[in-house]
Amino acid sequence: MKDRWASAILVNESSRADLPGDITLFHSPSAAESKLEAVDVRNGEYFAFTLAGRRLNLSLDGGMVKIRAAQDDSDYTKTVRQLLEVIGYRVLDARRRESKEQSLDVSILSTDGLVELIGFYNRE
Numbered sequence: 001m002k003d004r005w006a007s008a009i010l011v012n013e014s015s016r017a018d019l020p021g022d023i024t025l026f027h028s029p030s031a032a033e034s035k036l037e038a039v040d041v042r043n044g045e046y047f048a049f050t051l052a053g054r055r056l057n058l059s060l061d062g063g064m065v066k067i068r069a070a071q072d073d074s075d076y077t078k079t080v081r082q083l084l085e086v087i088g089y090r091v092l093d094a095r096r097r098e099s100k101e102q103s104l105d106v107s108i109l110s111t112d113g114l115v116e117l118i119g120f121y122n123r124e
Contacts, residue, residue: 005115009056009067010049010083013040017047017055018079020086027120029056029067036065051084051111053077084114091118 007028014021026032032048040046041058048056048067055070088106106114 005051005112008051008115008120010051010080011036012047012049012083013045014047015045017049017076018082020083023083023087023090025084025087025115025118025120031120033065033067038063038065041065049076049080049083051080051115053080081111084111084118087118088114 009026009029009032011024011026011032012019012021013023024032024035026035029048036046036058038060041060046058048058050056053076055072055074055076057068057070059066059068085106088109092104092106106117109117
């Protein structure tokens with residue numbers, strides 16, 4: 001994976017970490033902190049990971065969302081890969097509907113290729 005994405009994180013809004021829900025790719029934890037909803041963090045609706053497969057903890061501090069490294073040494077690389085593939089297919093499906101992309105099997109793309117395909121959440 002490219003160093004320029006070392007701080008990137010993947011957030012899955014779902015009832016389980018490995019169940020694809022609303023998946024968003026952020027440049028950094030601070031970018032995610034400013035966009036995630038405190039009520040959803042309080043309700044345990046988000047799961048966050050680094051692209052290298054480390055789990056991140058989401059908490060609230062004075063009503064503000066905070067993201068920190070988890071005290072979990074488990075490897076979530078497989079989960080991250082599966083979530084990236086799901087969002088990759090969603091991006092391609094949307095582009096196909098707009099006639100912008102040909103068929104592509106995202107499972108053959110590297111993690112870097114998936115990140116380039118998906119892009120980052122940039123809405124203000």
